[in-house]
Amino acid sequence: MRMPGTRFQSGDMVMGRWPGSSLFYEVKVLSYDAKIQLYTVIYKDGTELELREVDMKSPTGFKPSHRSRSRSRSPSRRRSRSRSPARTTRRSSSRTTSGTFATETSAARKEPKMKEVLEIRLSPVARPVENNGHNKHENKKNDTADKVNENPAEAEQEKKILESRYNLRRRKDDGDAKPAEQTEEKEAEQKPAAATAPITTELEFGGRLGVSCMMLFLPVAVLGLMVVCSQEDASLMSPPSLPALDSLLDPHVFGMVVLWFLFQALLYVLPVGKVVEGIPLKNGEWLKYRMNILHAFVLTVATLGAAVHQGMDLSYIHSHFLQLAVSSLLFSVLLSVYLYVRSRWAPQDQLAPRGNSGSVIYDFFMGSELNPRIKGFDLKYFCELRPGLMGWLVINAAMALAEMKLHNLDYPSPAMILVNCFHLFYVLDAYWHEEAVLGYMDTTHAGFGFMLVFGDLMWVPFTFSLQSYYLVHHPNHLSLPCIVGIVTLNVIGFCIFRKANSQKNAFRRNPSDPTLSHLKTIPTATGKTLLVSGLWGLVRHPNYLGDLIMALAWSLPCGFTHILPYFYVIYLTTLLVHREARDEAQCRRKYGSVWDDYCREVRYRIIPRVY
Numbered sequence: 001m002r003m004p005g006t007r008f009q010s011g012d013m014v015m016g017r018w019p020g021s022s023l024f025y026e027v028k029v030l031s032y033d034a035k036i037q038l039y040t041v042i043y044k045d046g047t048e049l050e051l052r053e054v055d056m057k058s059p060t061g062f063k064p065s066h067r068s069r070s071r072s073r074s075p076s077r078r079r080s081r082s083r084s085p086a087r088t089t090r091r092s093s094s095r096t097t098s099g100t101f102a103t104e105t106s107a108a109r110k111e112p113k114m115k116e117v118l119e120i121r122l123s124p125v126a127r128p129v130e131n132n133g134h135n136k137h138e139n140k141k142n143d144t145a146d147k148v149n150e151n152p153a154e155a156e157q158e159k160k161i162l163e164s165r166y167n168l169r170r171r172k173d174d175g176d177a178k179p180a181e182q183t184e185e186k187e188a189e190q191k192p193a194a195a196t197a198p199i200t201t202e203l204e205f206g207g208r209l210g211v212s213c214m215m216l217f218l219p220v221a222v223l224g225l226m227v228v229c230s231q232e233d234a235s236l237m238s239p240p241s242l243p244a245l246d247s248l249l250d251p252h253v254f255g256m257v258v259l260w261f262l263f264q265a266l267l268y269v270l271p272v273g274k275v276v277e278g279i280p281l282k283n284g285e286w287l288k289y290r291m292n293i294l295h296a297f298v299l300t301v302a303t304l305g306a307a308v309h310q311g312m313d314l315s316y317i318h319s320h321f322l323q324l325a326v327s328s329l330l331f332s333v334l335l336s337v338y339l340y341v342r343s344r345w346a347p348q349d350q351l352a353p354r355g356n357s358g359s360v361i362y363d364f365f366m367g368s369e370l371n372p373r374i375k376g377f378d379l380k381y382f383c384e385l386r387p388g389l390m391g392w393l394v395i396n397a398a399m400a401l402a403e404m405k406l407h408n409l410d411y412p413s414p415a416m417i418l419v420n421c422f423h424l425f426y427v428l429d430a431y432w433h434e435e436a437v438l439g440y441m442d443t444t445h446a447g448f449g450f451m452l453v454f455g456d457l458m459w460v461p462f463t464f465s466l467q468s469y470y471l472v473h474h475p476n477h478l479s480l481p482c483i484v485g486i487v488t489l490n491v492i493g494f495c496i497f498r499k500a501n502s503q504k505n506a507f508r509r510n511p512s513d514p515t516l517s518h519l520k521t522i523p524t525a526t527g528k529t530l531l532v533s534g535l536w537g538l539v540r541h542p543n544y545l546g547d548l549i550m551a552l553a554w555s556l557p558c559g560f561t562h563i564l565p566y567f568y569v570i571y572l573t574t575l576l577v578h579r580e581a582r583d584e585a586q587c588r589r590k591y592g593s594v595w596d597d598y599c600r601e602v603r604y605r606i607i608p609r610v611y
């Protein structure tokens, strides 16, 4: 793609300086950000970094060094042989000239060792996700801490070297990198150019065909599961008796879905709760978010409680379950169309890196705009936590009432109580850690399109509540030891999930946090470090492990007669395995060969000794 006003163009193969050295490697130019005047380039080993124009040269005039022909090694392979990239910077240039596609300028060879180092600007670091607003600057210092090195003096020395040598800046589309300041001198030197969004070339989910199939199949699957769940024989093998199609779309029910969405939107804009800064935009602005979800939850419970007290029958949700799902689907489609249309006018620097392929169907599914907002109203953040997750809890409560009504019970069954309590606890935990969601992958990387809209507004409330829906029609007796066993399993899962997430969030907020000083870490070239001990040394995604253990505990109260209540476990396993692979690819791009070092250190992905 043509990038006006720049010396290098997207797709050009040029020589890019390896930060902290005088070595130049062949790199491919991916894009240019005019606002911060940095090129995103990719090295041959897959490391993506951002370089200034002064650190890039045209390939003509470079000669490969002698040894380069016989021993081919990428910058990071050289590094990984001995040390992490942070440490590599200490090595003398003579030792590092043996890479094939590493070539050294003759001028650079003559430079004294310290002068070889670029004028360094330390990589901007992760934005705090749970404590935003206080420590922007503190983080810049802290994230360079190298805790692998147990000797404080040496660690300090290493930190200084990093700080003084690195001129790396993480790719902006990694989401949490704050654009670095340019010196006035440099700004004057560089020509302004139009901001362009990188074109998505690697299509996920099987590309256009894959996402088209998903868009047709997923809604049908949700409705199919709901129909099967309500039948006496909830077997996936027995053909379900289908409801009349014209009964599925009820304008009254659709009105209720819209009302629910608007009610939650109203609670979101209430001027209560603190406002925090979230992820930065490509133009360097920080988005602001209001944290008032617990207020919204309490007000929702109070409003529904008052409505029930006034005679509203919550079991309406049970009797109109399918219609509600169809209306939510229709609402999701309409919202996704709106999002796609508005994304066509969105500024380039606000497009999501994964949803800008140029294919209508693919971009509609993935979402083109990263953070679509109407004034300050953030549609993605709002949908991720509010109408769907709260709707899920309301559906669960309605199912408990329906069970009592259907079976003439004074109280819901123990199985129903367990399922309701587990789900409530999970959602409340997410609400308690509301700010943490600002740092999760979906918030930082994903565009807001059909996948997430449908996921948030139809998939979450109507598939996550299948267990309680199932129990209405399929009571399951639980003995006391069973109850104790299931609760214990859920507690174990929750402890792993919470500890892993809190540890990572606290570490990203402040890598020098004294409560985490016992944990080992490895540094990366971006200035960020990775945890390699404790839960994060056991597997690469301990938070996923905890989530999966909880998922199992939620299904067990439904017994073993049918597979349907285990749908959530199957879904979550599939989603998290896929998500892990996506995250892995992303981290490999971000951290280069240090990620491989990390993977060697922490061998298993989600389940210790198994996977």
Ligand SMILES: NC(=O)C1=CN([C@@H]2O[C@H](COP(=O)(O)OP(=O)(O)OC[C@H]3O[C@@H](n4cnc5c(N)ncnc54)[C@H](OP(=O)(O)O)[C@@H]3O)[C@@H](O)[C@H]2O)C=CC1
Pocket (backbone or CB within 6 Å): 126, 174, 439, 440, 441, 442, 497, 501, 504, 507, 508, 528, 529, 530, 531, 532, 536, 540, 541, 543, 544, 547, 572, 575, 579, 583, 586, 587
């Ligand atoms: N119930 C459900 O349906 C779903 C639940 N979830 C849950 O949501 C939560 C968030 O999940 P998700 O956003 O996918 O992923 P994570 O919260 O695990 O975030 C992954 C990021 O963490 C950082 N990271 C990875 N390894 C390390 C390490 N060793 N040390 C420090 N940082 C590391 C990397 O980012 P960087 O280095 O750039 O900081 C990586 O990109 C999870 O608990 C998950 O279980 C998720 C999806 C669906």
Ligand SMILES: CC(C)CCC[C@@H](C)[C@H]1CC=C2C3=C(CC[C@@]21C)[C@@]1(C)CC[C@H](O)C[C@@H]1CC3
Pocket (backbone or CB within 6 Å): 218, 384, 385, 426, 429, 430, 437, 440, 442, 451, 452, 454, 455, 456, 459, 460
């Ligand atoms: C349509 C597809 C099948 C995929 C849908 C995916 C979504 C349902 C999930 C994507 C990421 C999610 C997260 C959560 C809920 C499910 C979705 C929206 C949480 C909010 C659940 C509570 C956790 O504490 C945080 C999670 C963040 C990611």
